[in-house]
Amino acid sequence: MTKVTSALIATIVIAAFFVISNAILVNTVAHPDFAVAIGIPIIFGALSAAGFLYVFCHEKLFPFATVIEKRQEKAEKRWFRYMPHTGKVASVFLVGAAGGPLVGALAANFLIPKFRQKYYVVLVSGALSGLLIALAARGLATAIFAYIMHFFS
Numbered sequence: 001m002t003k004v005t006s007a008l009i010a011t012i013v014i015a016a017f018f019v020i021s022n023a024i025l026v027n028t029v030a031h032p033d034f035a036v037a038i039g040i041p042i043i044f045g046a047l048s049a050a051g052f053l054y055v056f057c058h059e060k061l062f063p064f065a066t067v068i069e070k071r072q073e074k075a076e077k078r079w080f081r082y083m084p085h086t087g088k089v090a091s092v093f094l095v096g097a098a099g100g101p102l103v104g105a106l107a108a109n110f111l112i113p114k115f116r117q118k119y120y121v122v123l124v125s126g127a128l129s130g131l132l133i134a135l136a137a138r139g140l141a142t143a144i145f146a147y148i149m150h151f152f153s
Helices: 002-032 033-059 065-082 090-099 102-111 118-152
Strands: none
Touching: 002 033, 002 118, 033 102, 033 118, 090 102, 090 118, 102 118
């Protein structure tokens, strides 16, 4: 596979991930059932984190993974600068929860490549990331709606 083809596939994968995650975020804000609105981002966060980790661990099968890794390297280094004294697993967990599934999978591939339970760490941190994003979006939308209703009443 050529570098241009790998870069194109990597761009499509990242764009699809962001489009799907934004659609899920809109659904989280708009859905009336709280359990469904929170559950979907949790499941998507966990599964996408595990999927990205699988792709990054099997670079020979997925040559576009190196392009994605190089693009996300800057965000990963920024998060590691904030936590220099935490353990590797705790760092992966915190980076995954705060940075999202993609950055969490990159951190796991970089910091704990030989750790047997790295998929569990990434699944839990991706789920926590989805939960935090969903709760923040739901709370922000509720606050804005309440302010607008108060302003017009």
